[in-house]
Amino acid sequence: MIKILYTGNGFICCVKKPGIVSQEPGMPSLIRNELGAEEVYCIHRLDKDTGGAMVYALDGHSAAVLSSEFAADGSAEKRYLAVIPGTMEEQAGTLNDLLFHDSRKNKSFIVSRHRKGVREASLSYETLCERAGASLIMVTLHSGRTHQIRVQFSGRKHPLLGDRRYGSSVDCPLALWSYKLSFRDPAGGDLVSVCAEPPDQYPWNLFDDILHPGIHDPG
Numbered sequence: 001m002i003k004i005l006y007t008g009n010g011f012i013c014c015v016k017k018p019g020i021v022s023q024e025p026g027m028p029s030l031i032r033n034e035l036g037a038e039e040v041y042c043i044h045r046l047d048k049d050t051g052g053a054m055v056y057a058l059d060g061h062s063a064a065v066l067s068s069e070f071a072a073d074g075s076a077e078k079r080y081l082a083v084i085p086g087t088m089e090e091q092a093g094t095l096n097d098l099l100f101h102d103s104r105k106n107k108s109f110i111v112s113r114h115r116k117g118v119r120e121a122s123l124s125y126e127t128l129c130e131r132a133g134a135s136l137i138m139v140t141l142h143s144g145r146t147h148q149i150r151v152q153f154s155g156r157k158h159p160l161l162g163d164r165r166y167g168s169s170v171d172c173p174l175a176l177w178s179y180k181l182s183f184r185d186p187a188g189g190d191l192v193s194v195c196a197e198p199p200d201q202y203p204w205n206l207f208d209d210i211l212h213p214g215i216h217d218p219g
Helices: 027-035 060-069 148-154 204-211
Strands: 004-008 011-016 051-057 077-085 092-102 107-111 118-131 134-141 176-184 191-195
Touching: 004 191, 011 027, 027 051, 051 060, 060 176, 077 148, 077 204, 092 148, 107 148, 118 148, 118 204, 134 148, 134 204
Parallel strands: 051 176
Antiparallel strands: 004 011, 011 051, 077 134, 077 176, 092 107, 092 118, 118 134, 176 191
């Protein structure tokens, strides 16, 4: 069963479980089968192993408007929760890098200069809690690059727990979760905000008292 967070006119907000792909034949097919929707448009993506809040359009007009909002330079706000080993040098800050994605390896790399295929990547973060040798981090994306959060923290020697592709030695599910989405309703322009809590399992359960029943939204 798909958890629905919000139903709008021409779109739905729901929770993608880790292990399911964002695009066909994953979530859109599941949504069509469960809700009986004729059209389901994937307008933004999460990595297969990342779970959390997502928005899907149910008609062409909503898909066009929402795709613009969720584009790399769009107005939608995307916040993620992540768990990293140790502590960041600064409790909060902004990370700016140049990223190159190798499609053959399906892996992104931080590089030192612009060249073909290199994109600027920016995010801000805030440390919410430090416990048991790990830190719970809130991340706000300012750009949407492939594996951006994963590679930017790995580049600071703090690979997300469970992220073996980017250097983690911890055997657990990838500790990255789409927590909050904010965007304008494609029909009326009203602000829509939805939140999805991460599952009650390691490493999220290290921070149960913060994450459940709800995390304090820093604004």
